[in-house]
Amino acid sequence: MCGIVGFIGNKNAKDIILNGLTRLEYRGYDSAGLSLFNNRYQIFDVYKDEGRVQKLIDSTKNAPFSNIGIGHTRWATHGRVNQENSHPHYSQTRRFIIVHNGVIENYQQLKDQYLSKSKFYSETDTEVIAQLIETFSQTLHVENAITTTLKLLHGSYALLVLDANDPEKIYAAKYKSPLVIGKSSEGITIASDLMALIGYSNTYHPLEDKTFVVARKDDVRVFNLDHLPIDVEFKPLELTDTDTTKGEFAHYMMKEIHEQPSVIRRIITNYFVPNQTFINPEIIQSIQGSDRVYILAAGTSMHAGLVGKQLLEKLAFIPVEVHIASEFAYQKPLLSKNPFFILITQSGETADLRACVVSINEMKYKSLTITNVPTSTLAREATYSLELFAGPEIAVASTKAYVAQVSVLAILAYELSSKSFDIKKELSIAALSIEHFLENQAMLYLTRNYLTKRNCFFIGRGLDYLVGLEAALKLKEISYIQTEGFAAGELKHGTIALIEDGTPVIALISDPTINGNTRSNLKEVQARGANTFRIVMESCKQEGDQVILEDVHPLLTPLVMVVPTQLIAYYAALERSYDIDKPRNLAKSVTVE
Numbered sequence: 030m031c032g033i034v035g036f037i038g039n040k041n042a043k044d045i046i047l048n049g050l051t052r053l054e055y056r057g058y059d060s061a062g063l064s065l066f067n068n069r070y071q072i073f074d075v076y077k078d079e080g081r082v083q084k085l086i087d088s089t090k091n092a093p094f095s096n097i098g099i100g101h102t103r104w105a106t107h108g109r110v111n112q113e114n115s116h117p118h119y120s121q122t123r124r125f126i127i128v129h130n131g132v133i134e135n136y137q138q139l140k141d142q143y144l145s146k147s148k149f150y151s152e153t154d155t156e157v158i159a160q161l162i163e164t165f166s167q168t169l170h171v172e173n174a175i176t177t178t179l180k181l182l183h184g185s186y187a188l189l190v191l192d193a194n195d196p197e198k199i200y201a202a203k204y205k206s207p208l209v210i211g212k213s214s215e216g217i218t219i220a221s222d223l224m225a226l227i228g229y230s231n232t233y234h235p236l237e238d239k240t241f242v243v244a245r246k247d248d249v250r251v252f253n254l255d256h257l258p259i260d261v262e263f264k265p266l267e268l269t270d271t272d273t274t275k276g277e278f279a280h281y282m283m284k285e286i287h288e289q290p291s292v293i294r295r296i297i298t299n300y301f302v303p304n305q306t307f308i309n310p311e312i313i314q315s316i317q318g319s320d321r322v323y324i325l326a327a328g329t330s331m332h333a334g335l336v337g338k339q340l341l342e343k344l345a346f347i348p349v350e351v352h353i354a355s356e357f358a359y360q361k362p363l364l365s366k367n368p369f370f371i372l373i374t375q376s377g378e379t380a381d382l383r384a385c386v387v388s389i390n391e392m393k394y395k396s397l398t399i400t401n402v403p404t405s406t407l408a409r410e411a412t413y414s415l416e417l418f419a420g421p422e423i424a425v426a427s428t429k430a431y432v433a434q435v436s437v438l439a440i441l442a443y444e445l446s447s448k449s450f451d452i453k454k455e456l457s458i459a460a461l462s463i464e465h466f467l468e469n470q471a472m473l474y475l476t477r478n479y480l481t482k483r484n485c486f487f488i489g490r491g492l493d494y495l496v497g498l499e500a501a502l503k504l505k506e507i508s509y510i511q512t513e514g515f516a517a518g519e520l521k522h523g524t525i526a527l528i529e530d531g532t533p534v535i536a537l538i539s540d541p542t543i544n545g546n547t548r549s550n551l552k553e554v555q556a557r558g559a560n561t562f563r564i565v566m567e568s569c570k571q572e573g574d575q576v577i578l579e580d581v582h583p584l585l586t587p588l589v590m591v592v593p594t595q596l597i598a599y600y601a602a603l604e605r606s607y608d609i610d611k612p613r614n615l616a617k618s619v620t621v622e
């Protein structure tokens with residue numbers, strides 16, 4: 030959601046910003062804009078409109094060279110999707126130009142209190158920031174005008190500010206929404222995501238909340254909101270272009286599906302030094318010292334959490350509750366006496382989870398974030414964090430992050446258990462099983478012949494039911510087919526009423542002990558006209574089953590069973606010519622509640 034890129038240095042800022050915005054497209058957006066200094070007229074030109082970054086690339090083709098600029102992709106929250114509401118926004122005299130990611134909750138009150146005489150150009154909450162800075166700059170030094178403004182804002186912001194009276198600086202500030210600074214001999218890049226720094230920065234620093242930055246082309250200073258300098262550490266940027274390109278694949282989603290075996294192997298390598306896991310012993314002690322674990326997450330990560338509950342309960346005998354983050358944040362269940370919280374999040378920036386961690390910290394409970402982005406807000410705000418090592422996940426539809434989340438949860442549960450089997454070996458077997466399936470898959474056939482209706486059902490029992498929930502989310506989010514995942518035994522209690530001639534029902538069967546039960550439920554829907562399809566593990570196979578996967582450890586079946594369902598979603602979207610990597614209405618990183 031909303032991407033920000035700013036550059037000041039020795040190069041053409043336009044190229045760096047447009048490349049950066051293109052790399053951030055995966056976050057989801059509906060408009061794009063850019064501001065560059067016009068040396069001839071000594072003003073900042075603003076180019077912006079609804080639509081894709083490509084439109085912005087075309088409209089700025091002849092923009093004059095500028096070594097300073099800021100750009101933005103907007104995912105609308107306040108105000109319609111149109112040119113006026115696109116960023117950058119400017120103050121009344123156009124002296125201050127800003128881009129903003131986040132939501133200013135008290136913008137109306139600020140408008141009424143300080144800006145009744147200002148002329149507004151848009152319907153956004155963001156514009157208030159530019160107008161306040163201009164108003165305060167009439168009596169204060171610019172930097173004080175910005176920090177005074179920041180102190181008035183309620184909500185969240187990642188912000189870049191330009192001052193037409195001093196085009197040698199970019200000001201930046203952060204609260205709740207992510208912002209990273211990258212440095213190289215060629216200049217300073219500031220962006221909402223490391224991805225935008227690739228190729229332009231050798232080192233980076235993820236900004237802390239309530240920091241204010243003054244960037245010149247060869248110097249960055251970071252302050253707190255009281256304008257006191259803060260020492261910050263820049264780390265080497267290890268991401269490369271191969272992490273962010275599609276390679277031989279037509280879509281990121283397909284690339285990421287194929288990366289899953291290597292993600293599992295990377296997790297094994299990173300989590301096991303010869304005979305020991307790499308998990309901080311304090312995490313283990315904290316969980317062992319708790320009386321209940323609460324897993325909080327959203328979307329696919331929540332589905333991984335449901336599998337995590339089974340792993341922790343079955344391997345470590347620890348009671349676990351799983352909650353949807355947006356519900357938990359404002360509707361807390363009765364907590365146990367000594368809870369421990371696990372937050373699962375690919376991006377580490379999901380606002381619904383952020384609301385949870387804030388209240389967990391207020392209650393002074395311990396928490397662990399399991400995330401793909403170790404520098405993310407949620408990794409920093411929880412007591413502990415564990416990394417997924419999945420590499421950048423760019424397709425909006427999450428695939429390899431799920432597999433990584435389940436793998437890391439399995440290792441965590443194993444560490445808490447009596448360690449009665451070799452988890453490294455079992456995870457390696459799962460990686461191999463996925464690899465063999467991917468070498469032989471023929472899923473296109475399935476989608477052409479089966480998914481011909483407006484709706485579809487995934488059914489399963491036990492862990493397969495949990496995979497069915499994830500499978501349904503994947504199919505609906507990119508193919509727009511109305512899909513639900515159901516506990517196979519529950520169908521007859523209501524949902525079976527929806528089955529009619531040709532309704533696709535996909536059964537997931539990985540557990541020999543309940544194989545017969547799920548097959549009976551399949552018979553029930555077949556008798557009512559359903560068009561059925563079976564994805565099964567070798568030990569459950571029967572004549573006519575369409576997809577047969579090599580057996581893995583009974584608790585690790587979700588790692589493998591999920592893969593054919595990801596491909597079903599992919600091919601269903603491909604068949605319909607939809608934008609697979611950027612499905613409608615969705616953003617990769619959901620930074621608003």
Ligand code: M6R
Pocket residue numbers: 327328329330331373374375376377378379425426427428502503506617618619
């Ligand atoms: O970054 P997070 O894991 O916290 O994101 C949570 C959900 O927004 C995410 O899993 C979403 O459901 C995916 N688009 C599903 O494919």
